[in-house]
Amino acid sequence: MATAAAHQTASSQTYGAEGAVDDTTAYQSVFDAAVAADERIEPRDWMPDAYRATLVRQIAQHAHSEIIGMQPEANWITRAPSLRRKAILMAKVQDEAGHGLYLYSAAETLGTGRDELLDKLHSGRQKYSSIFNYPTLTWADVGAIGWLVDGAAITNQVPLCRCSYGPYARAMVRICKEESFHQRQGYELLLALSNGTPEQHAMAQDAVDRWWWPSLMMFGPPDDESAHSAQSMAWKIKRHSNDELRQRFVDICVPQAESLGLTLPDPDLKWNEERGQHDFGPIDWTEFREVLKGNGPCNEQRITQRRKAHDEGAWVREAATAHAAKHTGEKGAARA
Amino acid sequence: MSTSETTAVAAPAPVPTAAALALGDDALVLSHRLGEWAGHAPVLEEEVALANIALDLLGQARVLLSMAGDEDELAYLREERAFRNLQLVEQPNGDFAHTIVRQLYFSTYQHLLYTELAAGDGPFAPLAAKAVKEVAYHRDHAEQWTLRLGDGTEESHARMLRAGEALWRFTGEMFRPVDGVDVDGERMEAAWLAAVGEVLRRATLPLPEGPRAGAWAAGAGRQGLHTEPFGRMLAEMQHLHRSHPGASW
Numbered sequence: 001m002a003t004a005a006a007h008q009t010a011s012s013q014t015y016g017a018e019g020a021v022d023d024t025t026a027y028q029s030v031f032d033a034a035v036a037a038d039e040r041i042e043p044r045d046w047m048p049d050a051y052r053a054t055l056v057r058q059i060a061q062h063a064h065s066e067i068i069g070m071q072p073e074a075n076w077i078t079r080a081p082s083l084r085r086k087a088i089l090m091a092k093v094q095d096e097a098g099h100g101l102y103l104y105s106a107a108e109t110l111g112t113g114r115d116e117l118l119d120k121l122h123s124g125r126q127k128y129s130s131i132f133n134y135p136t137l138t139w140a141d142v143g144a145i146g147w148l149v150d151g152a153a154i155t156n157q158v159p160l161c162r163c164s165y166g167p168y169a170r171a172m173v174r175i176c177k178e179e180s181f182h183q184r185q186g187y188e189l190l191l192a193l194s195n196g197t198p199e200q201h202a203m204a205q206d207a208v209d210r211w212w213w214p215s216l217m218m219f220g221p222p223d224d225e226s227a228h229s230a231q232s233m234a235w236k237i238k239r240h241s242n243d244e245l246r247q248r249f250v251d252i253c254v255p256q257a258e259s260l261g262l263t264l265p266d267p268d269l270k271w272n273e274e275r276g277q278h279d280f281g282p283i284d285w286t287e288f289r290e291v292l293k294g295n296g297p298c299n300e301q302r303i304t305q306r307r308k309a310h311d312e313g314a315w316v317r318e319a320a321t322a323h324a325a326k327h328t329g330e331k332g333a334a335r336a
Numbered sequence: 337m338s339t340s341e342t343t344a345v346a347a348p349a350p351v352p353t354a355a356a357l358a359l360g361d362d363a364l365v366l367s368h369r370l371g372e373w374a375g376h377a378p379v380l381e382e383e384v385a386l387a388n389i390a391l392d393l394l395g396q397a398r399v400l401l402s403m404a405g406d407e408d409e410l411a412y413l414r415e416e417r418a419f420r421n422l423q424l425v426e427q428p429n430g431d432f433a434h435t436i437v438r439q440l441y442f443s444t445y446q447h448l449l450y451t452e453l454a455a456g457d458g459p460f461a462p463l464a465a466k467a468v469k470e471v472a473y474h475r476d477h478a479e480q481w482t483l484r485l486g487d488g489t490e491e492s493h494a495r496m497l498r499a500g501e502a503l504w505r506f507t508g509e510m511f512r513p514v515d516g517v518d519v520d521g522e523r524m525e526a527a528w529l530a531a532v533g534e535v536l537r538r539a540t541l542p543l544p545e546g547p548r549a550g551a552w553a554a555g556a557g558r559q560g561l562h563t564e565p566f567g568r569m570l571a572e573m574q575h576l577h578r579s580h581p582g583a584s585w
C-alpha cells in the first residue's frame with residue numbers, strides 16, 4: 001500500500017534526525033493519510049506525541065483494570081459452591097492476569113516500561129476501571145460481573161480490534177475472544193441461579209440490581225462531557241461515542257435479562273418504537289465522579305491489596321534478579 | 337452395553353475408593369491453597385503460573401473424587417475427620433518460599449507416583465498418564481523457583497531455609513502405603529530424597545535434618561487427623577454450598 005510504504009519511510013527518516021523539525025509536517029501528513037486509509041500505525045512509525053501519550057494512558061488503564069479486576073472475582077475462588085464453578089472462576093482470573101500481560105506488552109511498544117506503569121498505578125497517577133471499586137457480596141456477583149461487566153467491556157472493546165494502533169488492536173482480538181467466553185459463562189451462572197431455589201433466584205436478582213448502573217457507567221461520561229472523545233475518534237483509537245456504545249449495550253441486555261427471568265432496576269426502561277432503541281433512566285453521575293475520585297466502596301481496599309502484593313513480593317523479584325545475574329547474566333524470569 | 341459385556345476379556349478392576357479419596361483430596365486441598373494466591377502473587381507471571389497449577393490439580397481432583405462418588409458431595413459435605421489428604425498440602429501458604437517448598441516436596445512426590453501409576457495397568461493409569469505431563473510442569477516450576485530463591489539473595493536464602501525446615505516434618509507421610517495404590521513406597525522415598533536433595537544442593541540449601549516421621553506427623557492426614565488450619569480452610573470452602581442444601585449451581 002502506497003501510504004504504508006510512505007509512513008515506513010517517514011519513520012526511517014526520523015532516525016536520520018537532521019532536519020527533523022522541518023520534517024514534522026511531512027510526517028504528520030503521512031500519519032494522517034495512514035489513519036484516513038485505515039492502515040495500522042506500528043511501533044516504529046512516526047506518530048504525534050499526543051497520540052502516543054493518549055495510547056499509553058488508555059492501554060495502561062486497560063491493563064491496570066485487568067489486574068485490579070482480578071480482586072473482586074478472586075474474592076470468591078475459595079468459596080465457589082461447586083468444583084465445576086471453581087474451575088471456571090480460576091481459569092477466568094488466570095485469563096485476566098494474562099490479559100494484563102498482553103496489554104502491558106502493548107503499552108511497552110510505545111516506549112514505556114511495565115515497572116513504570118505499575119508504579120503509576122500504585123501511586124494513583126494512573127487509573128483503572130471504576131467498576132472494580134464495587135464489592136462482590138454474594139456468589140451471584142460473580143455471574144453479574146461475567147454477564148454485565150464483561151458484556152460492557154466487550155461492547156467497548158470489539159471496536160478496539162480495529163483501533164489504528166496495531167499492537168493494541170491485535171491484543172484486543174485475543175482478549176475479546178476470551179472475554180466473550182467469560183461473558184457466556186457469567187450468563188450461564190446467573191441462569192442456573194435464576195432457575196434454582198427461590199433463595200438462589202433472589203441472590204441473582206440482587207446482584208443484577210447492584211451491578212446494572214455501575215456497568216452502564218463503564219462507557220464513561222456522556223458525550224457532551226467526554227474530554228478526549230473527539231480527538232480519539234479522529235485518530236481512530238475510538239470508533240463510537242460513549243453514548244452510542246452505552247445504548248447498544250442496553251439494547252443487547254434487555255432481551256437477555258428477559259430470558260434470564262430477571263429484571264433490570266430501571267423503571268424508565270422501555271422500548272422506543274420511533275428510535276428503534278430502548279429509552280432508559282438517568283445515570284447517577286455524582287456517584288460516578290465520586291468513585292473516580294477514589295471515594296467508591298472499595299477504592300482503598302483494591303489499591304492497598306495491589307500495593308501489598310507488590311511490596312511483599314519485592315524480595316522474590318530481587319532474588320530472581322540476583323540469581324539471574326549470578327548465572328551467566330541471562331535475563332531474569334521475573335521483573336521488579 | 338451388551339457388546340462390551342460379551343467381548344470383555346476381564347471385568348474392570350473395582351475402583352479402590354479409599355485410594356481415589358486420598359489422591360483426590362491431596363489435589364483438591366493443594367489446589368484450594370494455591371487458589372488463595374490469586375491477586376496476591378509477587379509478579380504477574382506467577383499469578384498465571386500458580387492459577388495454572390491450581391487448575392491442573394483441581395482437574396485431577398475432580399476425576400479422582402468422581403471415581404469415589406459425587407465430586408461435590410465429597411468436597412463440600414465431608415467434615416475434617418473424613419478428609420484423607422496429606423498434612424503437607426493443607427499447610428497454609430505462608431510466604432512465597434513456603435508455597436514453593438510445599439510445591440517442591442509435593443510435586444516431586446506426585447511426579448514419581450504418577451509416573452509409576454501411568455506405567456501400570458491399575459485403575460489410576462489413565463488419569464496418571466494425562467496428569468503426569470501437568471505434574472512434570474509443576475515440578476519444573478517449583479525447582480526453578482527453588483534455585484532462584486535458594487541461590488538468590490541473603491534474604492531469599494534465609495526464607496527458603498526456614499520454609500524447608502518447617503515443612504520437612506510433613507514429608508514422611510507421603511511414602512506410607514495407601515490401600516489401593518500399588519507402588520513401592522520405600523523405593524519411591526529413596527528416589528524422592530535423592531531428587532529433592534539434588535535440587536536443594538544446586539540451590540545452595542542443605543537437606544533439612546529434622547524428623548520426617550513421628551507419631552503424629554507421619555500418616556496422620558491419611559487417617560483423617562489433620563492440623564488446625566485445615567478446619568478453617570474447609571469452613572471457608574464449604575460455607576456457601578452447605579448454606580443451600582440440595583441446590584444446584
